[in-house]
């Protein structure tokens with residue numbers, strides 16, 4: 538380990554040259570991630586969601602902001618209308634990105650919905666019959682909630698695997714399955730120079746899944762379906778890290794506490810220490826700091842982890858973390 542090597546934050550925590558796909562990138566946390574990557578030299582950021590107008594407005598907003606980089610937003614930011622629960626819709630997005638770019642360095646599974654809000658009803662119940670009814674509040678909404686928050690993590694990740702592998706090949710890694718001990722994936726580092734990457738940049742392609750503090754919470758915040766779907770999303774992110782190891786694709790999970798977004802509209806910006814020790818919702822700095830670390834050169838050795846960004850919330854509620 539050469540401790541005298543130059544260590545520059547702008548190089549360690551940067552999206553420079555990356556092609557990134559963010560599902561649910563038109564609002565809330567996904568838009569904050571897109572902003573951080575766009576402002577920090579990403580080559581292309583594809584934001585996916587069902588509402589094309591929301592995605593296009595988001596691109597306009599980022600591109601016309603004083604913090605926008607000199608490069609035009611329309612050469613970096615791209616909107617693709619896509620329903621993450623529909624494999625054929627996801628494949629249309631994959632095909633578009635394949636023809637425009639040919640590879641994806643980082644896929645961020647961020648799309649999500651809150652689902653049926655059984656939490657308040659459960660804690661309001663005064664009789665066993667009220668509790669019975671509260672537990673099945675919005676019962677029919679479980680299926681779409683699990684489809685978006687959980688199942689789509691696998692559908693979208695699987696669909697993008699060939700483009701994630703193409704990113705590795707572009708960086709000089711041998712493609713395909715590499716098994717066994719004492720047998721690292723072959724890496725032709727001369728390819729890094731060809732693509733303008735640093736010689737010490739050994740990042741492998743990366744899937745990041747946005748789960749939630751709800752993944753760990755025993756307390757029913759929004760609803761039973763939300764916590765269950767997010768717990769499962771987190772576990773799938775860990776399972777992917779294990780079964781994708783032989784394929785050269787990393788997988789990490791981010792668990793946010795409350796952040797401002799469409800999903801949390803109307804929630805208070807400040808909290809007591811018994812709710813969030815930091816006293817507030819998450820901010821764009823909190824998103825940018827974490828994601829630039831995870832996608833940057835300084836995050837290359839991070840794989841199979843859960844990153845909690847919750848101001849300490851998980852520590853003050855009954856939780857499994």
Ligand SMILES: NC(=O)c1ccc[n+]([C@@H]2O[C@H](COP(=O)([O-])OP(=O)(O)OC[C@H]3O[C@@H](n4cnc5c(N)ncnc54)[C@H](OP(=O)(O)O)[C@@H]3O)[C@@H](O)[C@H]2O)c1
Nearest residue numbers: 561564565566587588620621648649749795796798799800
């Ligand atoms: N904000 C928080 O406090 C918080 C806390 C913990 C975890 N999270 C997680 O963070 C992620 C982002 O949520 P957010 O809070 O930023 O909420 P948000 O503003 O509502 O964003 C969710 C995004 O997901 C997209 N989406 C939903 N269903 C989709 C589908 N079937 N196909 C494609 N896109 C879909 C939505 O766009 P369309 O409706 O246009 O499709 C929307 O842009 C979610 O996974 C959420 O569970 C949020």
